[in-house]
Amino acid sequence: MRALSIVILIILVIISGWIFLYNDITKDYDEFITSLNKLNKQLVYENWDEANKELEVLLEKWKEHRDKWSIFLDHHEIDNIDISMAKTSRYVETKNNPLALGEIEVLIKLFEIVKENEAFTLTNIL
């Protein structure tokens, strides 16, 4: 009975941990998407100064969350976001509008994948 109580406790910790983690990731995801949309808007109007400021905010936010996400999420996804962030940063710096806009779409998709992978869905289970 002692062993059963311990494993039930472990499973409850895992389930509650997942609920907490998924809420946290959803919150972070919303923040990143908002930030990326703002950056996208600035790039469409070619406001390079505003775009640079927005990019700095985005990079800072990513720096804050990156290590925390690495504990729970697939490191390959984190690496892909890292690479895409570096590309976006360079494209904005060199004022390459089409490539920067394209890379922002990639980043949005990558964040979507991260969120989807953690969701409790039939497609993820299957």
Added chain:
Amino acid sequence: MITILIRAAVLYGYVLFSMRLMGKGELAEMQPFELVIMIMMAEAAALPMEDLGVPLLNGFIAISALLFLQIFISFINLKSERARGFICGKPSILVNKGKINQKELNKLRININDLIEQMRSKDYPALEDVEYVILETNGDLSVIPKENKRGVTIEDLDEKSNYEGLPITLIIDGKINHDNLIKANITEKWLLSRLKAKGSKSVEEILFCYIDEDKELFIQKKDK
């Protein structure tokens, strides 16, 4: 490389903890569901150990889920006869009253050679000596010989045997086990005096010492 080293050590610790929690039964003959858990647990531990792209936490969660399933299924097995029959299966009688159960052998896809080989390994080379052969749910073969082929017991001889009890270890590698002194109901002083009487100058020179039910000491000294 150092990451793999640390990951391997951490996962080893958690798998060891899981095995201890599963109990001693897991280390002996395994039921089908236990074998499945063992194979899957090995894989769950190996994946995050080798692939640095997979978070270590994934391994912990997978092992925990298997641990939960194993203990939960064992608990159900303990409580429900019907579940036990479904999960572990039922023992199969391969030889019934000295006659080979051909139907059961065919069903289990065991040929006569395998059966005879297994019987030989259990010290019963002739079928005529055997009353029952049962294939247990854990894959072990139980052989029950005919009455006239069973070993003679003290009861058969109408003799009385002395109670032997369990020997209690008192000294291992020059160190006295004080808990066992209490269990054997003797004092350290008594032990030392008995050791002296048997020619041992100090406890340190003794490799192994135990006491039997008749309070007789067995002593083996360390090699010099």
